[in-house]
Amino acid sequence: xxxxxxxxxxxxxxxxxxxxxxxxxxxxxxxxxxxxxxxxxxxxxxxxxxxxxxxxxxxxxxxxxxxxxxxxxxxxxxxxxxxxxxxxxxxxxxxxxxxxxxxxxxxxxxxxxxxxxxxxxxxxxxxxxxxxxxxxxxxxxxxxxxxxxxxxxxxxxxxxxxxxxxxxxxxxxxxxxxxxxxxxxxxxxxxxxxxxxxxxxxxxxxxxxxxxxxxxxxxxxxxxxxxxxxxxxxxxxxxxxxxxxxxxxxxxxxxxxxxxxxxxxxxxxxxxxxxxxxxxxxxxxxxxxxxxxxxxxxxxxxxxxxxxxxxxxxxxxxxxxxxxxxxxxxxxxxxxxxxxxxxxxxxxxxxxxxxxxxxxxxxxxxxxxxxxxxxxxxxxxxxxxxxxxxxxxxxxxxxxxxxxxxxxxxxxxxxxxxxxxxxxxxxxxxxxxxxxxxxxxxxxxxxxxxxxxxxxxxxxxxxxxxxxxx
Numbered sequence: 001x002x003x004x005x006x007x008x009x010x011x012x013x014x015x016x017x018x019x020x021x022x023x024x025x026x027x028x029x030x031x032x033x034x035x036x037x038x039x040x041x042x043x044x045x046x047x048x049x050x051x052x053x054x055x056x057x058x059x060x061x062x063x064x065x066x067x068x069x070x071x072x073x074x075x076x077x078x079x080x081x082x083x084x085x086x087x088x089x090x091x092x093x094x095x096x097x098x099x100x101x102x103x104x105x106x107x108x109x110x111x112x113x114x115x116x117x118x119x120x121x122x123x124x125x126x127x128x129x130x131x132x133x134x135x136x137x138x139x140x141x142x143x144x145x146x147x148x149x150x151x152x153x154x155x156x157x158x159x160x161x162x163x164x165x166x167x168x169x170x171x172x173x174x175x176x177x178x179x180x181x182x183x184x185x186x187x188x189x190x191x192x193x194x195x196x197x198x199x200x201x202x203x204x205x206x207x208x209x210x211x212x213x214x215x216x217x218x219x220x221x222x223x224x225x226x227x228x229x230x231x232x233x234x235x236x237x238x239x240x241x242x243x244x245x246x247x248x249x250x251x252x253x254x255x256x257x258x259x260x261x262x263x264x265x266x267x268x269x270x271x272x273x274x275x276x277x278x279x280x281x282x283x284x285x286x287x288x289x290x291x292x293x294x295x296x297x298x299x300x301x302x303x304x305x306x307x308x309x310x311x312x313x314x315x316x317x318x319x320x321x322x323x324x325x326x327x328x329x330x331x332x333x334x335x336x337x338x339x340x341x342x343x344x345x346x347x348x349x350x351x352x353x354x355x356x357x358x359x360x361x362x363x364x365x366x367x368x369x370x371x372x373x374x375x376x377x378x379x380x381x382x383x384x385x386x387x388x389x390x391x392x393x394x395x396x397x398x399x400x401x402x403x404x405x406x407x408x409x410x411x412x413x414x415x416x417x418x419x420x421x422x423x424x425x426x427x428x429x430x431x432x433x434x435x436x437x438x439x440x441x442x443x444x445x446x447x448x449x450x451x452x453x454x455x456x457x458x459x460x461x462x463x464x465x466x467x468x469x470x
Contacts (some may be wrong), residue, residue: 004393005038005049011365012055018042018115019065029055032245032368037063039070050090066113066135067160071099073111078102079280083111083120093116107279112154115161117183121154126208126220126277128152128250130167132453133179141186149208149222151250165376166191170253172224172267173204176184199258204253211270211304219297220271220278222251223310226261233435236466237266239302242295243274244323245369246283256455267311272297272327288371289381295330302338307460314340314432314469319461321345322410329387330417332396341398341465343458346442347408349418352379354411378461388414391421395428398468400461402454404440412436430468433461 005027007014015028027038036055040047051064052070052150060081061074070086076093083100085305100108100120107123119132128151130143145152150171155178157166161404163183170176175194184190206224206441213219229235238260242249249269257267271277274286274294286294305311320328325347332342348354355373358364371378374435383389399422403415426432435457437444444454 001251012036020157021065022160023067024065025049027064030060031055032365033058034061035060035062037061039063052086053093062110064111066112066118067115071111071113072096073108073120075280080106081108081280083108083366088335090394100404104280107276110154112157112165112250113160114157114165114183116163117165119154119165121152123277123279126271126283127249130154130165130181132165132186134183141187143167143181145169147174147206149206149251151252152172170194172206172222172251172253172257172269173201175201175253187432192251196255199255204258204261205229208251209305209308211301213293213297213300215293215296217273217297219273219301221301221305222269222271223266223305224251224257224261224268225266226264229266230265231309233306233309234312235264235266235310236260236315236317236462237268237305238317238319238462239268239298240324241270241272241294241296241301242317242320242322242324242328243270243272243286243300243327245274245360246276246280248275248277256452256459259459261396263463268301268305268307268310270298270301272301274323287369289378291370291381292385295334295385298327298331299335300340302335305341313338315452315466317341317343317465319343319345319458321347323348325349325410325415326351326387330385330390331391332399332422333387333392336394336396339397341381341462343400343402343461344415345402345444346404346407346412347387347401347415347418349387350389351359351382352389354414355382358413388418388421391425392420393425393427396422396430396432397428398430398433398461398465400433400435400458402435402458403436404437404442404444406440407442409442 007029012031017026025040034055035054038049039047064071072086074086075081082102085099086096106160108122109119119326122129130360132141133201152169155166155168158307165181174194177193178191179188188229209221210218211221255392272294276283285372325344328342328344373379401419403412405412422432
């Protein structure tokens with residue numbers, strides 16, 4: 001086989017895709033803050049891949065073929081991205097023409113082109129949405145959804161000349177479903193829904209609430225509970241958070257959580273800064289020298305939910321994994337009194353040691369997220385919140401730490417040494433538990449039933465902790 005292209009920069013990932021029109025083949029090189037796409041005429045397979053727009057720091061983009069031209073979702077002079085039309089060749093950015101302008105309150109995530117229409121995925125007020133535009137008339141039709149907190153995505157649509165758009169939809173109380181949207185009638189038809197044996201989703205209610213952060217920012221929160229729940233400040237609460245890399249933690253259907261809801265628990269997702277739920281600024285305000293906003297937001301959401309009666313302040317539990325495990329470590333150090341139990345999965349907790357070792361996979365590519373500790377300013381800031389470096393002699397709540405021996409992203413020794421330090425410094429009688437899966441990597445145990453056993457063990461920890469001191 002002949003080598004077509006080799007990406008030599010380890011901070012970039014490669015993807016290969018075919019245009020829906022079948023006219024082009026794309027190679028996409030993407031890093032944290034940069035993109036570079038190549039294209040090849042599909043009718044000339046022995047031809048050469050041409051660069052569409054050379055990689056530049058802080059310029060991210062993606063390309064789709066619309067039949068008449070290339071269409072580019074780009075953050076060039078547009079923090080929340082905009083849609084532009086470009087000639088089907090390596091044109092200069094100055095030749096691109098704006099189709100959908102930049103908007104401060106809407107994040108444009110993707111665009112899918114069909115013969116008669118195109119559809120865009122966007123985020124507004126923390127929620128995903130799909131808008132469909134007639135290519136001839138320009139008529140715009142947003143698709144309406146029934147739940148206050150949900151996630152919707154454009155699904156696989158292989159055909160360019162089609163009358164339908166297929167999309168996926170779910171919410172915290174509605175199973176994952178596939179719909180076909182008719183371009184002509186503007187109606188959606190359910191094609192498939194995930195089966196939920198022994199579970200009636202209609203018996204649960206989801207909400208979208210807003211929690212004030214200490215700096216005045218409003219943080220969106222997705223909440224779900226069983227019908228009959230009363231906001232009287234008596235219920236146990238499990239609060240989940242992540243807040244890194246611009247990843248949005250959408251309120252999708254999570255079948256395991258109903259085990260807790262049936263026991264009277266409330267489940268909440270805190271859409272804290274560091275994700276992109278509220279736009280690109282939401283991500284930028286939770287990274288590098290603004291990382292503390294992520295931790296403060298999580299704490300402020302907890303206090304808001306207890307203040308509004310969603311939970312008993314003495315029965316609040318927290319959970320996060322990977323970079324969300326860093327979040328758990330940070331809030332444990334700053335406000336251990338707020339949480340009765342914490343589960344930290346494959347937690348990135350020894351920030352300084354890891355980021356100073358460029359032989360560890362992913363380290364150099366992470367400089368744009370956390371900062372380069374070889375720079376004094378970044379070193380001091382990172383050390384000020386690094387969970388391992390800030391464990392103090394104080395009373396910590398019950399903590400359950402899980403890790404994988406073969407984890408290449410968070411080496412097993414990180415959570416292990418963190419657990420040892422917590423045990424050494426903890427002045428309470430609450431246990432610091434560590435479980436290392438000897439056959440697992442970053443994603444946990446493989447196999448459906450092993451994953452379910454792990455989840456049952458994690459819930460058993462929360463239920464056990466909730467029985468203590470009562």
